[in-house]
Amino acid sequence: MATSKPDDDRSLVDLLTDLPNHISALVRAEFDQIKAETTYKAKHFGIGTGMLAAAAFVAVFLLGTLIATLILVLAIWLPAWAAALIVSGLLILVIAVLVFIGMVSFRKGSEPLDSLDSFKRDMNAVKGVGEYGRK
Numbered sequence: 001m002a003t004s005k006p007d008d009d010r011s012l013v014d015l016l017t018d019l020p021n022h023i024s025a026l027v028r029a030e031f032d033q034i035k036a037e038t039t040y041k042a043k044h045f046g047i048g049t050g051m052l053a054a055a056a057f058v059a060v061f062l063l064g065t066l067i068a069t070l071i072l073v074l075a076i077w078l079p080a081w082a083a084a085l086i087v088s089g090l091l092i093l094v095i096a097v098l099v100f101i102g103m104v105s106f107r108k109g110s111e112p113l114d115s116l117d118s119f120k121r122d123m124n125a126v127k128g129v130g131e132y133g134r135k
Contacts, residue, residue, distance in 0.1 A: 067091070 074083030
């Protein structure tokens, strides 16, 4: 009766021979797991983004109705044209403030990078040129 060796009794050569197969299987399994997790997360991020875009779309209409409501409320005490003019003036003021904040932000974003200047000074120091070369 022939006896087969259980896996526990395999020789070192057999174990070392199987090692590349086990490593490649492990790497493939890890990549498959990463791919599955990434797909899951991307699907849910996509659904979330779509829902937020739909909410923003509906919010635009809500803003329009709120503006109309404000005009109608003011029209109780003022002529309708004056109420609409006041609300339009307020909206222009809000737009002006938002544009100002946006322009300030763009100016700050367009300033030169400090790290680039630092890199240039470091390169000059390595070359022995510039402020670092003199004492």
